[in-house]
Structures are given as C-alpha cells and as structure tokens.
Amino acid sequence: xxxxxxxxxxxxxxxxxxxxxxxxxxxxxxxxxxxxxxxxxxxxxxxxxxxxxxxxxxxxxxxxxxxxxxxxxxxxxxxxxxxxxxxxxxxxxxxxxxxxxxxxxxxxxxxxxxxxxxxxxxxxxxxxxxxxxxxxxxxxxxxxxxxxxxxxxxxxxxxx
Numbered sequence: 001x002x003x004x005x006x007x008x009x010x011x012x013x014x015x016x017x018x019x020x021x022x023x024x025x026x027x028x029x030x031x032x033x034x035x036x037x038x039x040x041x042x043x044x045x046x047x048x049x050x051x052x053x054x055x056x057x058x059x060x061x062x063x064x065x066x067x068x069x070x071x072x073x074x075x076x077x078x079x080x081x082x083x084x085x086x087x088x089x090x091x092x093x094x095x096x097x098x099x100x101x102x103x104x105x106x107x108x109x110x111x112x113x114x115x116x117x118x119x120x121x122x123x124x125x126x127x128x129x130x131x132x133x134x135x136x137x138x139x140x141x142x143x144x145x146x147x148x149x150x151x152x153x154x155x156x157x158x159x160x
Contacts, residue, residue, distance in 0.1 A: 004047070009084035015044055016053065016079045019071040027058075027065045041065055053078055 004012070018033055019025055025033075034041040042065055048054045053075030058067020082089075 004084065004088065006085070006088055008044075008047075009088040011040075012044055012047060013079065013083040013085050015048065016071065016075055016083060019069075019075075023071040023076070024057075025069045025071075027067050030065055030069065038065060045069065048075070051078075 015033060030041050031038060045065060049056060053072055055070045055072060056066035057070055060066040
C-alpha cells in the first residue's frame with residue numbers, strides 16, 4: 001500500500017464507487033472515467049485486482065483493459081469502510097519506525113553521542129585557534145601602530 005499516493009487512492013475509491021448497481025464496469029465506462037487514458041486505467045485495474053476487490057471478465061491482452069470488471073463483495077465492503085483513502089490516512093498517522101530492535105537503537109544512540117562529543121571537541125579546538133589568531137592580529141595591528149608612531153617621531157626629529 002505504501003507505493004500509492006493520496007491522489008491514486010482517491011482515484012481507486014472513485015473507481016470503486018463508479019461500479020454502481022449492477023456491480024460492474026465496462027471497458028468503455030472505465031476509459032470514460034479515466035478520460036481515455038488506458039495506461040492509467042490499466043494500472044488502477046491491476047491494483048484492484050491485486051487487492052482482490054474486482055474480477056476481470058471478457059477477452060483482453062496482457063496490457064489491455066478487460067471487456068468488463070465485476071466488483072466483488074469484498075470490494076463493496078472495503079469501500080464502505082473508507083476504501084483506499086482511509087487506509088492511506090491511517091498509514092500517514094502511524095509513527096515512522098526507525099532502526100529495529102532495542103539493541104540496534106541503543107548502539108545507534110551511542111554512536112551518535114560519540115559523534116556529538118567529537119564534534120563538540122573539534123568546535124572547542126577551532127574556537128581556541130580563532131582566539132589565538134585574533135590575539136595575534138591585534139598584536140600585529142598594535143606593532144604597526146607603534147611603528148607608525150616611531151616613524152612619525154623619527155621623521156620629525158630629522159626634519160628639525
């Protein structure tokens with residue numbers, strides 16, 4: 001079921017609802033439902049057949065729509081229970097399972113904690129290097145200012 005998106009689920013439900021009173025759909029009705037897109041109709045028929053909700057009747061090739069589709073009682077019951085859209089919504093609400101067993105999760109947690117600690121240590125070391133470089137930069141600026149002042153005084157002394 002996870003391979004169907006919300007739109008496809010709605011289309012499958014609409015297709016099941018289209019069976020109506022005689023509980024059957026002809027090939028022409030099916031094509032009309034899918035705006036003459038036989039590939040999409042065929043894909044949806046395959047899903048309903050795989051789920052055991054319909055039976056195909058009539059002659060058709062491997063990749064063609066059958067002459068007639070017949071809705072099984074299981075299909076009618078499935079639709080009354082909310083159909084594919086309901087199943088899709090329920091699956092979307094389930095929490096995503098990560099990992100597997102508790103031991104695997106604990107092992108993954110330890111690895112992530114070690115990685116976090118290593119990254120924090122590296123960040124601390126890089127901050128120290130940045131501070132050292134900033135200190136050196138201030139010392140160089142200070143030396144440049146002192147050199148300019150000395151140069152200014154020497155220039156004044158020799159001019160006088």
